[in-house]
Amino acid sequence: MPNSKPQKLKINEVGTRDGLQNEPIFVDTDDKIALVDELSGLGYAKIEVTSFTSPSAIPALRDAEVVMHRIQRMPGVVYTALIPNVRGGDRALECGVDEFNLVMSASETHNLANLRMTRSQSLTQLADVVRLAHNAQVPVNISLSCVFGCPMEGEVSESEVINLVGKFAELGAVGVTLCDTTGMAYPTQVTQVCEAVLKAYPGLNVTGHFHNTRGMGLTNVLAALQAGVTQFDMSLGGIGGCPYAPGASGNVATEDVVHMLNCMGYDTGLQIEGLIAAAHHLEALIGHDLPAQVSRSGPRLTRHDPPAGFEEIRERAWNREQSKGQI
Ligand code: COA
Ligand code: ZN
Numbered sequence: 241m242p243n244s245k246p247q248k249l250k251i252n253e254v255g256t257r258d259g260l261q262n263e264p265i266f267v268d269t270d271d272k273i274a275l276v277d278e279l280s281g282l283g284y285a286k287i288e289v290t291s292f293t294s295p296s297a298i299p300a301l302r303d304a305e306v307v308m309h310r311i312q313r314m315p316g317v318v319y320t321a322l323i324p325n326v327r328g329g330d331r332a333l334e335c336g337v338d339e340f341n342l343v344m345s346a347s348e349t350h351n352l353a354n355l356r357m358t359r360s361q362s363l364t365q366l367a368d369v370v371r372l373a374h375n376a377q378v379p380v381n382i383s384l385s386c387v388f389g390c391p392m393e394g395e396v397s398e399s400e401v402i403n404l405v406g407k408f409a410e411l412g413a414v415g416v417t418l419c420d421t422t423g424m425a426y427p428t429q430v431t432q433v434c435e436a437v438l439k440a441y442p443g444l445n446v447t448g449h450f451h452n453t454r455g456m457g458l459t460n461v462l463a464a465l466q467a468g469v470t471q472f473d474m475s476l477g478g479i480g481g482c483p484y485a486p487g488a489s490g491n492v493a494t495e496d497v498v499h500m501l502n503c504m505g506y507d508t509g510l511q512i513e514g515l516i517a518a519a520h521h522l523e524a525l526i527g528h529d530l531p532a533q534v535s536r537s538g539p540r541l542t543r544h545d546p547p548a549g550f551e552e553i554r555e556r557a558w559n560r561e562q563s564k565g566q567i
Contacts, residue, residue: 250285283509292328308335347390389424415445423453427463434467457492477530493532
């Protein structure tokens with residue numbers, strides 16, 4: 241818990257990538273650009289703008305180049321994108337992304353379903369993409385899916401996770417994102433795995449990426465924080481999910497997580513009012529209710545009018561109190 245000086249946390253918005261990739265409708269390119277521009281002014285450390293994946297695999301983000309080129313970049317914000325292979329890396333470099341976010345899964349089955357490669361093939365590909373990025377002096381983060389369980393295989397072993405993170409460190413990645421792709425993580429597991437990764441690779445930036453599929457998203461964020469993780473991915477409105485992971489649903493909602501962390505005294509750099517306004521804009525774009533809570537309820541000190549007839553209730557109560565006092 242923070243004491244005198246608030247602890248600074250880095251908040252990464254992934255709604256325009258993890259979020260929109262799982263929406264059935266194609267959000268208009270201009271609307272995507274306007275949304276990223278709105279988010280840019282809110283105080284995020286990083287925005288995952290889009291993904292340079294195959295347009296047949298992720299049709300919702302087939303406009304990656306146009307979006308990346310036309311957003312207004314705010315100094316201090318890192319603009320990243322998801323990249324599955326060398327082709328994606330080439331496309332991202334042409335758009336001048338600030339960071340590559342590469343991806344592979346800790347589960348063999350999910351890696352095959354999502355990327356159509358074995359994990360061993362993915363590692364070879366990753367090395368090629370890292371080389372490409374490093375030649376262009378672009379830093380690399382690697383998102384590891386299904387760290388806390390796989391919807392097709394079940395448990396994923398912690399030693400396998402540590403082993404893969406070690407390979408990413410050897411490749412020269414500056415960071416790793418531990419992804420709970422389908423909300424299978426639970427708090428004690430999160431603390432244990434995050435502590436183990438931080439201890440084994442203290443030089444890596446470790447980011448927590450949780451989905452709220454089973455309602456444990458916020459507690460998992462706290463568990464990761466307790467383990468020493470200070471960077472988190474989250475998605476405005478709580479939308480999101482991997483289309484190639486059965487049962488996937490939304491990320492932890494940015495407004496819910498930031499609301500909690502701000503209440504607890506952490507410095508997230510984000511104000512809740514701006515997030516709520518952006519969430520309402522997003523809701524209008526995707527045309528359905530958001531899973532998030534705080535964009536509907538408002539922050540905890542939101543004041544409501546008392547019920548109808550309240551004046552009369554109060555007067556009667558006061559009168560009773562007074563007549564009692566006179567006895
Ligand atoms: N960008 C654009 N097009 C790409 C591409 C990329 N990064 N990578 C491959 N393609 C194209 C190929 O040119 C080919 O096109 P064609 O059919 O018109 O010739 C087609 O996609 C298939 O290429 P191939 O190399 O055989 O890829 P694949 O079918 O084995 O798919 C991936 C591999 C990784 C490209 C694909 O599975 C993918 O994009 N997955 C991303 C999944 C994802 O983002 N999940 C959610 C996030 S975790
Ligand atoms: Zn995700």
